[in-house]
Amino acid sequence: MIEPRIPIDEEQRLEAVRSYDLLDTLPERDFDNLTLVTATVCDVPISLVTLVESDRNFLKSHYGIPFNESPRSTSFCGHAILDESCIFIVEDARKDPRFVDNPLVTEMNAIFYAGVRLVNSDGYPLGTLCVFDTKPRKLTSKQKKALIALAFQVVNLFEAKKRNRELMVIQNELKEKNEELKNFAGMVSHDMKMPLANMIITSDMLRSKYGQYLDDQGKQYLEYIKQSSFTLSEYITGMLEHYESDKTASLSEEIFDSQDLLEDIIELLNINYDCEINLPEENIEMKANRAALEQITLNLITNSLKYNDKETIVIDINCWKERGYYYFTVTDNGVGIEKEKLKSIFNLFETVGELDRYGKKGNGIGLSTVKKLVNKLGGDIEVTSEKGKGTTFKFYIKKMKKKTPKQLKEN
Incomplete structure (x- = not known):
């Protein structure tokens, strides 16, 4: 051998x-x-x-x-x-x-x-x-x-x-880094909200106590501080919602009526100006992640309210189910979106450049969070718009199926 x-x-x-x-x-x-x-x-x-x-x-x-x-x-x-x-x-x-x-x-x-x-x-x-x-x-x-x-x-x-x-290995490393980033963003955001609230309160106190000693320019500076603090606070809130959307999307499904969901959202908005919101005629029993769907719909309706220059705001909401999916459309008569910006509107920090009805510019977080949630729920979202006439958002999410005996056992 x-x-x-x-x-x-x-x-x-x-x-x-x-x-x-x-x-x-x-x-x-x-x-x-x-x-x-x-x-x-x-x-x-x-x-x-x-x-x-x-x-x-x-x-x-x-x-x-x-x-x-x-x-x-x-x-x-x-x-x-x-x-x-x-x-x-x-x-x-x-x-x-x-x-x-x-x-x-x-x-x-x-x-x-x-x-x-x-x-x-x-x-x-x-x-x-x-x-x-x-x-x-x-x-x-x-x-x-x-x-x-x-x-x-x-x-x-x-x-x-x-x-x-x-x-x-790379995926696990990215998950760890992403989790670290989320935790860091959450911690920083929470820590910043209190100082910002103090700045808003302090500016009001200064105006109330020392306003008589300030000229118009001084008062305007205080107002700048207050409004900038509000803007940053809203930005931080949006960031927290974006990073916490994974947790929202992972919540268990519920059985609820579409009409109840939409009515609760409208009540939550507490609209105090001329607005006509038309809800779907058909009430659908839904089995889905209510918390995530509420956040999606609330964000879209809020955008329709904010980015609207008409004397009377009109928002049409439709909802139906088809082949294992729930479909929604939210249509408004607002300012609309330029055609070249429609493809990038769902990107994080992407804005259309328009000021809302209060004269503020968006931060480009809300619609990115909406798309992220919709995708997590097994669906997708698209937008069509005509400048000066209005915008329609259409999205769908997957209908939750009954759990198999194996899934019930795992839970």
Whole structure:
């Protein structure tokens, strides 16, 4: 018997093998399916996916034998990874000086062997896709081509699993960073709201107590401080809602009426100017995340009220269900949105540049939060508008399905 020699780039090759994190892992159906197909195509009793480690062969998939590793010193695969031909074949190991007294031959009756190297994108042979038989034999031309093709698929599977693992690591890191950012934004926002409230109260106190000593310009400066504090406070509130929208979207579903939802929102707005809000004629029983839907609809109606220059504000709301989804439209007769800005209106911090009916400019957070919530609820939102005539927002969310027994058990 001749032991397989060690490649000159063994250190780098072993590093490549270990980079796939497949050593000592449990069997996987994807690999077992490939060895089953390989054995069937080649008409052999044994088929293996091997990874050649420093002192052993780890069998990632083993069809036809009960163990998952063997010594490298006696392995056929140790020789196969050194052979740069398309396929390494030993038709009768009993007649081959490399294997004549090999324990695999003398004790396990491994007579025939054919293996294709599993070469990664950097050119390192990681192991083999190989087959064994207990009798001398040959492979047909079609079987050889099939074995080479299947080995290529094994390498593709290696690479796919490695990429998925790397992406999972990146995804987890991003989740952690995003959570840190959310916590930081929440903490800073909460800490800033109290000083801003103090600034608003202080400006009112200064005007009340010392207003008689201030000229018109001085009073105007106090008003600037107060209004700037209000603007920043609204900005912070919007940021908190945006970052907390994930929590809102994860709340459990409820059963409620669409009419009750919309009436509660209108009552909450406490509108004190000339406004006509037309609600849907049909009342729909809904099973959805009420808190999230309330925040979405409240934001859209509020925008229709704020960005409106008409003497009488008219808002038409429609709601219906269709094919497992709930649809809503909110249409107003407001200032409208320029056509070139419609595509970017849902981007965070994107504004249309218009001042609202109170002379304030938006912060570009509300509609981004709306889209985020709608997407989290399994839907989407779109907008159509005509400058000077009004805007229509149309969105849909997925109807909550009844939970399966498995989901109920998990809860």
